[in-house]
Amino acid sequence: MNFKRFFAxxxxxxxxxxxxxxxxxxxxxxxxxxxxxxxxVFSGDGKAVYKVGVVNLETVQSPFLATRYVDFIDxxxxxxxxxxxxxxxxxxxxxxxxxxxxxxxxxxxxxxxxKIFLGQHTDFKRLETHGKKIRYxxxxxxxxxxxxxxxxxxxxxxxxxxxYRKNSVLKRLKATPLSAFEFVSAQLVSRIFIVLxxxxxVYVGCNFFLDFxxxxxxxxxxxxxxxxxxxxxxxxxxxxxxxxxEELIGGLLNLTSWPMMLLSGVxxxxxxxxxxxxxxxxxxxxxxxxxxxxxxxxxGATLAxxxxxxAALVIMSTVFLALGSYLFSWNAER
Amino acid sequence: xxxxxxxxxxxKHMVIEVNNxxxxxxxxxxxxxxxxxxxxxxCFGLLGPNGAGKTTTIEIMEGIIKATSGQVLYSGIxxxxxxxxxxxxxxxxxxxQDFLTVQETLNLFTSFYDNTIxxxxxxxxxxxxxxxxRDNRLLSGGQRQRLLLALALxxxxxxxxxDEPTTGLDPQARxxxxxxxxxxxxxxxxxxxxxxxxxxxxxxxxxxxxMDSGKIIATGTPNQLLAxxxxxxxxYLPKGQVPQVLIEKHxxxxxxxxxxxxxxxxxxxxxLLIAAQxxxxxxxxxxxxxxxxxxxxxxxxxxx
Numbered sequence: 001m002n003f004k005r006f007f008a009x010x011x012x013x014x015x016x017x018x019x020x021x022x023x024x025x026x027x028x029x030x031x032x033x034x035x036x037x038x039x040x041v042f043s044g045d046g047k048a049v050y051k052v053g054v055v056n057l058e059t060v061q062s063p064f065l066a067t068r069y070v071d072f073i074d075x076x077x078x079x080x081x082x083x084x085x086x087x088x089x090x091x092x093x094x095x096x097x098x099x100x101x102x103x104x105x106x107x108x109x110x111x112x113x114x115k116i117f118l119g120q121h122t123d124f125k126r127l128e129t130h131g132k133k134i135r136y137x138x139x140x141x142x143x144x145x146x147x148x149x150x151x152x153x154x155x156x157x158x159x160x161x162x163x164y165r166k167n168s169v170l171k172r173l174k175a176t177p178l179s180a181f182e183f184v185s186a187q188l189v190s191r192i193f194i195v196l197x198x199x200x201x202v203y204v205g206c207n208f209f210l211d212f213x214x215x216x217x218x219x220x221x222x223x224x225x226x227x228x229x230x231x232x233x234x235x236x237x238x239x240x241x242x243x244x245x246e247e248l249i250g251g252l253l254n255l256t257s258w259p260m261m262l263l264s265g266v267x268x269x270x271x272x273x274x275x276x277x278x279x280x281x282x283x284x285x286x287x288x289x290x291x292x293x294x295x296x297x298x299x300g301a302t303l304a305x306x307x308x309x310x311a312a313l314v315i316m317s318t319v320f321l322a323l324g325s326y327l328f329s330w331n332a333e334r
Numbered sequence: 335x336x337x338x339x340x341x342x343x344x345x346k347h348m349v350i351e352v353n354n355x356x357x358x359x360x361x362x363x364x365x366x367x368x369x370x371x372x373x374x375x376x377c378f379g380l381l382g383p384n385g386a387g388k389t390t391t392i393e394i395m396e397g398i399i400k401a402t403s404g405q406v407l408y409s410g411i412x413x414x415x416x417x418x419x420x421x422x423x424x425x426x427x428x429x430x431q432d433f434l435t436v437q438e439t440l441n442l443f444t445s446f447y448d449n450t451i452x453x454x455x456x457x458x459x460x461x462x463x464x465x466x467x468r469d470n471r472l473l474s475g476g477q478r479q480r481l482l483l484a485l486a487l488x489x490x491x492x493x494x495x496x497d498e499p500t501t502g503l504d505p506q507a508r509x510x511x512x513x514x515x516x517x518x519x520x521x522x523x524x525x526x527x528x529x530x531x532x533x534x535x536x537x538x539x540x541x542x543x544x545m546d547s548g549k550i551i552a553t554g555t556p557n558q559l560l561a562x563x564x565x566x567x568x569x570y571l572p573k574g575q576v577p578q579v580l581i582e583k584h585x586x587x588x589x590x591x592x593x594x595x596x597x598x599x600x601x602x603x604x605x606l607l608i609a610a611q612x613x614x615x616x617x618x619x620x621x622x623x624x625x626x627x628x629x630x631x632x633x634x635x636x637x638x
Binding site for chain 1: 396398418419423425427428429430431432433434438441442443445446447448485
């Protein structure tokens with residue numbers, strides 16, 4: 001590995017990307033527009049009722065449970081109920097066995113439901129939680145950023161390499177002492193830099209206006225983003241390893257990206273999906289990127305907590321990269 | 335397969351030796367058992383029409399594609415990947431990376447090699463100064479070819495391959511490019527050139543190999559080849575000026591409203607025309623060129 005050659009190719013690719021204003025603009029504004037649009041669409045709460053979490057609901061009999069316009073949701077333990085309260089997923093938590101109730105100080109709904117509850121019960125101990133509300137935009141954020149990374153990695157690497165191969169840029173580079181490994185590594189690192197830079201710009205920029213929910217560590221989130229980017233770029237390299245046709249590569253990249261866009265949990269949770277769909281989704285790198293990032297953001301998970309997703313991304317990157325390097329051709333011979 | 339025996343003197347000047355080269359693509363014999371040698375400091379021309387096998391041959395010599403059989407020796411040693419440090423290549427059609435300027439492209443390629451020549455020298459030699467800060471996408475055909483030539487020279491190679499370097503250039507740009515190649519030749523570098531422009535080969539090449547359908551059909555210096563195959567020159571006159579009787583008597587050819595007179599004795603023929611009171615207005619005398627040679631050898635034109 002000659003680092004002088006590696007850095008020169010990486011620098012050239014970065015210059016090419018940042019000077020291509022249409023591509024740069026699209027990479028920046030697409031996720032911002034998506035987030036702004038979703039934030040606007042889901043800005044109204046739309047809830048007709050209050051939601052009250054009750055610990056062991058089946059065992060409780062109380063006239064309060066007959067209150068109209070209130071949904072009572074059963075929780076088996078206090079901690080999961082209070083976590084949901086912290087995240088504003090519910091408005092109030094009741095534990096009849098210990099005679100405790102919890103309110104979220106930052107939630108107006110919590111305040112109103114407490115007033116209704118105290119009209120009927122005065123012998124419960126008041127406990128408080130704090131926490132910002134998880135909005136749909138918070139939940140969908142890792143999906144949107146992940147999807148944008150996916151498109152940037154797959155098309156930004158796969159399409160560019162096929163274009164280079166078709167118009168003989170690769171052939172010209174092959175005629176120099178530059179090795180395939182140096183070239184592929186430079187493309188990979190350049191794209192990681194571009195993808196993470198753009199994602200950070202979008203995240204920080206949107207966070208300024210939307211104030212995203214974040215329970216976990218930004219460093220863990222960054223590490224998961226790197227792993228996700230590496231796996232998606234490796235997949236792009238694999239798809240583009242031999243083709244010389246832009247039409248074919250367009251089709252192949254669409255074939256690769258659409259299942260991920262639909263089945264990797266970008267827009268909705270796959271919890272209720274059929275088992276076969278879940279198994280298939282598990283084979284897609286974007287699934288693990290989005291699931292890992294979402295757990296860090298909404299549940300405060302650490303890298304150890306999401307070790308399954310981390311391991312899946314590492315294994316996929318290794319397999320894709322090894323296959324891509326093995327199959328890589330500078331110039332598909334006639 | 336035959337192994338050519340060479341004298342020590344021949345071997346001393348030889349920089350590249352191509353022996354019994356064959357390249358097949360899915361049943362098509364692109365290069366069919368060809369052998370030739372190239373001397374140090376010479377400009378060597380590989381000539382032939384499109385599809386003759388020139389580019390395939392030159393790309394095997396560059397190490398870009400592998401031969402089906404046969405070998406290419408550089409100073410007696412078989413080619414390997416290290417050859418890329420020692421040779422310079424200008425492909426027939428190469429795009430450059432978009433959004434990079436000429437200066438940035440030079441910087442990029444400089445980083446690939448262990449030894450490079452100073453940019454100032456390269457910029458002067460290839461006349462790049464006027465468009466150094468221009469985006470590669472905005473270069474004219476001539477400017478692009480000059481940049482590609484600079485990239486081929488960036489590692490100060492002893493051997494430079496130029497594959498159809500002036501195709502698509504206007505006449506002035508072609509002549510400017512020829513001058514650049516002459517400047518490179520003057521530095522005692524070996525230039526291997528493919529072209530289907532015969533005037534280009536006659537201007538630049540010391541030795542030529544003419545290929546057709548993957549085979550070599552003639553080899554030698556341009557003058558040797560022409561002297562070997564032609565003893566005549568051509569005299570042309572407008573048809574209306576030459577009496578029909580004279581045309582029939584001497585069996586002259588009428589083509590395209592011109593009378594074509596083939597002769598070894600130019601002075602004698604002109605005296606004959608004057609004696610017959612034929613006007614010499616519009617008279618043209620032309621020596622045979624490599625185009626004519628190719629036509630003679632194959633029965634079809636180089637540009638077909």
